[in-house]
Amino acid sequence: MSTVDSFTGAIPTLDTDGVTVHLVAAEPALEVIANAASRHAERPLGVASINLDHLHHFGRHTHLGRASSAPPDGSPVEWLNLIDGAPIAAHARRETGQAHPKLSGSDLIGEVLNLAAARGLSIGVLGGDPALSDPLRSRLARDWPAVRFAGHWAPPRERFATPEGSAGIADEIRAARVDILLVCLGKPRQEQWIEQHGARSGAGALLAFGAVVDFLAGRVSRAPGWISRSGLEWAWRLMLEPRRLANRYLVQGPPAYWALRHA
Incomplete structure (x- = not known):
C-alpha cells in the first residue's frame, strides 16, 4: 500500500490490476x-x-489499458478512485483483511448535492441527452434549491473528436463558474476528458459518474436497495438497458473479473 498527497492526503491505496483504488469511507470521500x-x-x-x-x-491485463487512473507525477488532475461494485470490494477485503464500502456515484450524488447546497457551490453536468436539461433543472430546483445549476452541456459526439472541440467545451464550463462538474460521458471518455481538459474547465471537482445524469433526471430507475447491497445492481441495469449494456457486462466483464481474481 501507499499514500498520496494533496486533496486525498493520507488515504491508503491498493493496486488493482494496475489501477489505484483509494480505501476510503463515504464521509471522508465526500469531504475531499x-x-x-x-x-x-x-x-x-x-x-x-x-x-x-x-x-x-x-487495467493492466488489457491492451486497452493505455491510461491508468493513477497517472504519473505531473498529471494536471489528482484522482480519487472509489470502489464501485462488489468484485472490487471483495478484492479489497481479500487483500487487506478488512471490509471497505462500495461508493458508487449514484449512491453518493445525493450527499454531494447536499454538501453543495450547504456550502453554496454550483453544479454543472457534461454529457447525456440534451432532452434531460429541463428535467435536471426541475429536479435540482425542487430537491436542492440552494444549489446553483450552472448548466448542462450535451454537445454532439463529433465535437469531442478534436482537441479544439473539447477545449471549447471546457472554456464554456469555465465561463459558467462551475464548482462541481458531473462528467457523464461513459467510460473511458469521461475519465480521458477529465484528465485532458479538467484543469481548463475551472471546476474544482470533476466527478466521472456515468449514468448519474439519467438517474437525476428520472430517465433510469435505481435498483432497489436490497439488489444494490447484494452486488446485483449490474443485473438490474442489464435488465433495463440490455442492448446498451450486454457487451459491457457479458463480454467485457468476465475477462476483467478473471484478471482481478488472479492479480
Missing part, C-alpha cells in the same frame, strides 16, 4: 470532494468509480 470544489486548485480533483468496466478500459 467538497474541499476540492471549494478551493478550485490549479490541479483539480477527478473522481472515478472503479469497477470491472473501468478495469476493462484501464
